[in-house]
Amino acid sequence: MSHTEHDLKETLAEHSEGGGGGTARLEEIIARGRRIRRRRRWAATGTAVAALAVVAVLTPVPLPGGGVTDARIAAEVREPEGEGVRLAGARFENVGKAETISFTPRSDRTSYRVSCAGPVQAFVRFGDQIDHSRCGNEQALGRHAIGRLEGTKEGITAKVEVFTVPDSQVPADITAEKELSSEDFDRVLAQARTGSGLWEIAIHDGGVSTRSCSPDICLYSGTTLATKGERNLAGLPNSHSVRGGYFTETKKRFSVKTVVDGPGQVYVRCEGEDMYAFIWASEGVLAVAQPCGAKPAKWEFQANGGGVLVAVVRRDQVPSEVDFMRDLQTGAAKAKQLLRTLKSEPGNWEVSVQRWDEPESKVKRSVAPDGTITSYFTR
Incomplete structure (x- = not known):
């Protein structure tokens, strides 16, 4: 038993003398404290976690003998520190x-x-x-x-x-x-x-x-x-985001302007399985046309001096007979034409332009039969 729980037991005993059910109520309070501590440990989200401290506190509890105690469980829960x-x-x-x-x-x-x-x-x-x-x-x-x-x-x-x-x-x-x-x-x-x-x-x-x-x-x-x-x-390059954004409209092109001197990648991630992403390079040439639901659409580049244009549409709105990537210039024109015929509608998706933080000499690539490029590393 922790020192905190021992003190709490003594305090509760003092307040509940002469009342029945004190022990059972005490165990319930301690169990609540443990549940709260566990939930608080799960609350760590968002930014990089170095060291977080969470204090779980129970509100005043009516005691069997009457009255309200101000005794509280204040058990400090330290999240894991650093990266083991x-x-x-x-x-x-x-x-x-x-x-x-x-x-x-x-x-x-x-x-x-x-x-x-x-x-x-x-x-x-x-x-x-x-x-x-x-x-x-x-x-x-x-x-x-x-x-x-x-x-x-x-x-x-x-x-x-x-x-x-x-x-x-x-x-x-x-x-x-x-x-x-x-x-x-x-x-x-x-x-x-x-x-x-x-x-x-x-x-x-x-x-x-x-x-x-x-x-x-x-x-x-x-x-x-x-x-x-x-x-x-994922075995992907070490990288950091230099530009990105979150969007709530589909069937509409958005510009993401940035300058990346050297290799990097663009991700388009969509909420919903049946979504499709188009990514144009800064010069207006279509770079990627692929699904972005279960996993993000990705475009790797060697340098990007003007940003990208990005649009997302529902998969069932993309003509199945059109191969947008066979001829990139023709594909870009067809993609623009498709977007002109569609009316924008609500939909959540995001884009991130990332710069690689490792030298190109360490990055190797393999090409799958379907044309997918996978990056891997040498030490």
């Missing part, structure tokens, strides 16, 4: 499907980060520990769910189960205030529909931050090598 050594990590392009990650702890201090490209909820099961939280937000800015796996033991291999699911598929009784059981985990998973969605999980000894999150998920926070030189889980 990665024990395991994986990326997935699904929702509604449970994935199992095995790892071997190096200590009793093991952390995890679930990073998502779109607005979903993440569920994590480790033994009888069940955590859940939003991962990704309304603007798909790469929000994270960060926490600690409780009870890991050095050298003993363990497993974590994790899945993500859209808000619309989460039962109404699964709220942030509710402490979940394994039965709840299984129930949400059983009711979920499988689909497409990009997310990743990293498990670290010690702390875990957002700095090694893959740049196609963490569009704006940038990415660097994790401790001991681990690459981001």
